[in-house]
Amino acid sequence: MSTRHPGAADPPAGTETAGTGTNSTETSSAGAGAGSTETSSARTGSTGAGSTGAGAGSTEASSAGTGAAIIRAPESTESARGAAHYHPAPPRPAGGRNPVGLGLPGADTDQAPPPGAAPAPGAAPVLDTAPAPGAARVPSTACETGTTRETGSAPAPGTAQEPDVPQAPGSTVTAGAGRTSVPAGATGPGRAGATAPVAGEATRPTAVPTDERYARAALTRILEPGDEHGGRWLRRLGPVELLTRLTTRTGQDPELAGVSPRRLEGLRARAAVARPEADLAAVAACGGRFVVPGDPEWPSQLDHLGDTRPLGLWVRGGPDLRHWALRSVALVGARACTPYGAHVAAGLATGLAERGWVVVSGAAYGIDGAAHRGALAAGGATVAVLACGVDVPYPRGHAALVERIAEQGLIVAELPPGDHPTRSRFVLRNRVIAALTRGTVVVEAEYRSGSLVTARHAQRLGRFTMGVPGPVTSGLSAGVHELLRGDALLVTDAAEIAEHVGDMGDLAPRRRGPLLPRDLLAPTAARVLDALPSPGTTATVTDLARAAGTSVDETLGRLYELHSLGHVERHGAAWALAPRAARRPNARRGGA
Secondary structure (H helix, E strand, O other): OEEOOOOOOOOOOOOOOOOOOOEEOOOOOOOOOOOOOEEOOOOOOOOOOOOOOOOOOOOEEOOOOOOOOOOOOOOOOHHHOOOOOOOOOOOOOOEOOOOOOOOOOOOOOOEOOOOOOOOOOOOOOOOOOOOOOOOOOOOOOOOOOOOOOOOOOOOOOOOOOOOOOOOOOOOEEOOOOOOOOEEOOOOEOOEOOOOOOOOOOOOOOOOOOHHHHHHHHHHHHHOOOOOHHHHHHHHHHOHHHHHHHHHHOOOOOHHHOOOOHHHHHHHHHHHHHOOHHHHHHHHHHOOEEEEOEOEOOOOHHHHHHHHHOOOOEEEEOOOOHHHHHOOEEEEEOOOOOOHHHHHHHHHHHHHHHHOOOEEEEOOOOOHHHHHHHHHHHOOOOEEEEEOOOOOOOOOHHHHHHHHHHHHHOEEEEOOOOOOOOOHHHHHHHHHHHHHHOOEEEEOOOOOOOHHHHHHHHHHHOOOEEEEOOOOOOOHHHHHHHHHHHOOOEEOOOHHHHHHHHOOOOOOOOOOOOOOOHHHHOOHHHHHHHHHOOOOOOOEEHHHHHHHHOOOHHHHHHHHHHHHHOOOEEEEOOEEEEOHHHHOOOOHHHOOO
């Protein structure tokens, strides 16, 4: 259905617009009775009309152009806890002013008019149209590539238009460049009812201006992860102003206090060579995106880190990071782990994945790798938080594992594409793992293990901290045991972990030893049975009555009761233990 906005001028001849008119209305439903309404107003004049009738879908007014209204399928809600990973198409963000000296797209062009401002006399309304022949296309989001399109823009001639919403079961959705087609409506890893993600698709909603996104991308090249001074500058000045001061000014700056002049000059040297447009193109080429505070996909629990909060996160993979982080657990431990530790980590990850939890770790050797493999083996969800760029497979021996995680889960990093890890970056990466998840489980760790750093971050942030005990003779478990002597919780399986981090009533089963037949005997019968001599030896009723401290008649009655239950047997006037009753369960095999 096509409508005209009152007072809107006709588009130029030969211009293709979204849908069939200036205002294009596309209605799709992700399921019967789906529901929330979301309005995005990146430009003025956008209007949204809700649909009527039973089971109406969600309404999102995408304001990529003046008066454009597009009805989209509903985004997954928090109550689903990441079960549905559908990503509706975003409005095209308004262009912003460029930081000086970086050559960022959108400088003094493609500006959105201020709210309430009328267009210039004789000027045509701003429309999302296909670029003019030979003109370079300005990407509207961090992850746009030539295989993706903006909301409201016409597809390139000869290319198939990708659907914005999941199609009916049986149809297929192309999963971007270099990816195979997946059935629409297919479920994601370990998440019932989840929509199959489309890797690298630049159709995620955003309310962050383009200049701010580019400034944050540049700052990830300039500031080290967890830089408190940089976080304080960012909080006071904002990303665009901070980048401008680092790229255009020299000497001391009173707003950039807290560091030495030499350190400030080093940051300015980094700023001079920062090229955020190249980094955004690199992450888009590998099917990724750049998520910043203010994006719907941004995990708000990272804000608990204060001034050490990440400037942004470079993400590879299709699922929604925020939804997955709502129900996630970190499994960390020693790199040089024992077979016992690797077995326990894989079992915990498998059990958590089967319960619908997302396993988060660092993709390192040892416990991290075992945790990722356990979740992947169960067809579950897993997230790897790297201390390098998302396109750098580290360690090299886990290159295949990292690629599989990118296909089935998510790869997350603070550092821009191409950056390599350092010793300090590994330690600083751990705070992101702790803040991103509901709780942290340490499987094996020495006294100086980096896994204990993750656990201490989790404790400071008020997250659950858990540990798996090991042999007291193992130095690899000494750090875990020290953690358990403090405020950490002892866990041995996935059910106990879910009891701590899960919802109310999600309790682990009560555990006890096996129930033996003699446990059901009455106290007098149990005393008579205990009074019987060792197997192969008999005793009279009088002797048994004296040993049990009861009368002869009571003893005889209990002996016949025990005989009917198979505990004793009679040999003339004497009694003896039955061969079956003489056997005891093997406690080391759980009573089996």
